[in-house]
Amino acid sequence: MTTANSDLSDVMQPVARAKGLPNAHYIDPAAFDEERKSVLFANWSGVGFAKDVPNEGDAMPVDFLGVPLLILRDHDGAVRVYQNTCRHRGMILVDEPRNIRGTIRCPYHSWCYGLDGQLRSTPHVGGPGQNIHEDIKRNELGLFEMRSHVWLGVVFVNVSAAAPDFDVVHADLIARWSEFDKPLYHSGADSSFKLDVACNWKLAVENYCESYHLPWVHPGLNSYSRLEDHYNIEENGRYSGQGTLVYRQLEGEDGKVFPDFEGVSDKWDTGAEYITVFPNVLLGVHRDHTFAIVLEPKEQGKTQEHVEIFYATEAAIGDGFSATRAKNTAQWEEVFKEDIFVVEGMQRGRLGPLFDGGKFSPAMDGATHVFHEWVAQSLSAGRQIAAE
Amino acid sequence: MNTLDEALLAAHLAGDNETLVGLYRAAGEAVLARDEVQGCFYLTHAYVFALEAGMAEAEELRAVLVARGREA
Structure with missing residues (x-):
């Protein structure tokens, strides 16, 4: 079964003549994958709740359809959502909900990121005790921030980054x-x-x-x-x-x-x-x-x-x-x-x-x-x- | 294993950043004058753990490393 050719024309008819979505969109992994991208990532999807990060520095890792996200409360009290991935070797940064007192330290090589996502430290990146290197431009290596919006307690994310703003939609x-x-x-x-x-x-x-x-x-x-x-x-x-x-x-x-x-x-x-x-x-x-x-x-x-x-x-x-x-x-x-x-x-x-x-x-x-x-x-x- | 190694291992296991900062800083400062690489290696560790824990000491450590062209 494939969804590449699933016919959606009946779905888009007026209700009196329409049919529901074809079976494939409920039972076929290929359809699920298509919806993951075209429906759930392309729009503003709920991924969690702001109440789970009540205090400055609270960080909550979330897996949203295979995408590792980190919901975090920054120094200004705003909720931000980052991709929970180190810019160095792609290591998961935070595995369990916890409070970040200072910076997020990658457990692999200890690259450190501020709550604002900025890369703050790259220890030994230029050799032992040498933490800078001309090719490591920290201002280009901050955490990937996802577009996010909090409404009625829910944290929404637009993974594709292509949707109009939440408050416009x-x-x-x-x-x-x-x-x-x-x-x-x-x-x-x-x-x-x-x-x-x-x-x-x-x-x-x-x-x-x-x-x-x-x-x-x-x-x-x-x-x-x-x-x-x-x-x-x-x-x-x-x-x-x-x-x-x-x-x-x-x-x-x-x-x-x-x-x-x-x-x-x-x-x-x-x-x-x-x-x-x-x-x-x-x-x-x-x-x-x-x-x-x-x-x-x-x-x-x-x-x-x-x-x-x-x-x-x-x-x-x-x-x-x-x-x-x-x-x-x-x-x-x-x-x-x-x-x-x-x-x-x-x-x-x-x-x-x-x-x-x-x-x-x-x-x-x-x-x-x-x-x-x-x-x-x-x-x-x-x-x-x-x-x- | 010497006492410093044992203390560092124990602090790592406990996730005790304050102790780690103290131990690494002391180790770094002890050798910095005669071995800058080794000294800055230890001070970098002290700096990173201070940064992670949000300790004010991080700025002092950073300043030492910046003065030697080893931190931004």
Whole structure:
């Protein structure tokens, strides 16, 4: 099986006539490789969370689809992402999360880099005790810095370096959710979990985007959040997802609810939205908390979901809310686990060679179609570049 | 194995930069006058470990090496 000739024309039809992406894009390693480059590297993908490097000098190595990255908090408090590779012999610089007190010292020959990526020292490079050489130009040998951007607690990276700026690509979404673009508070392990799912990463996006499945897969949610209380979010070429009109705040045993985001408008009293930042970040916003799921594609049929829950105020991450936070985390974990059998089932279903991408409901599957069309456009752009 | 070697090995194993800086600096300064290469070799190690640990001493060590045309 090869994806070189996979036909994407049906995917790009209007939803009423479109089909989903061909099976190869879920089960074929060649398609996975094509998406790695044309979809995940060519766009702004989520690779981690800013809360994992809270202090100056904190460094967190991340493997993103085989690319070694280093997420780091610099002296100015900004999050930077470097390629975690020494410019000398290509050695991995940092193997475990740790704090860099001064410089990053390569464990091989001890070339040292500042938190700003500048090459600071090249010991013995000109012979014993001689640390300079006319051909070693330090100002040309700093760490390779990746284009990165932090939004709603997620660290996004554009590996290809060719995409427009993040805040240009996602201007509409940033404006839509400006009420949540504020400091976020994370309480640590009690608001963090990972799920390993045996499916292609896109199936997790597709399932997240639509509310059609809610009454069947999440009957617990449907007891108060009926299908008719949801709306589709379909922004062609940009983002998609779903919203609810009946969000109900979680109450602790004492009846206390989490504090709201400061100045949040009435729209969000009972409203909440769940949107995918294409390609691989699933976000949810509510008056009192947000969550982010970074989908880490492992291989064509394996994905790890990194789930982090953030709160609106410092008080919400204090001891006074620990039981309520645990309840909130458990509630979301239950919902996301309820989805596993469907995303894994869709993965197995695509091993059937007669499946043709599937027939969308024009009324209910628009958000999924928006995602498929966006993926197809990214793939087409990648093929065009390859052909030139 | 002499005492200096043992102390250096122990500090390397412990990842104890402060001790490494002290030991390498002392070793470097002890031989610098009669053997610049050997002295700067040790001082380079002291400098690198000070730099890694963010120690203020790194600047002093760098200045010594720069004065001998061995560091930028």
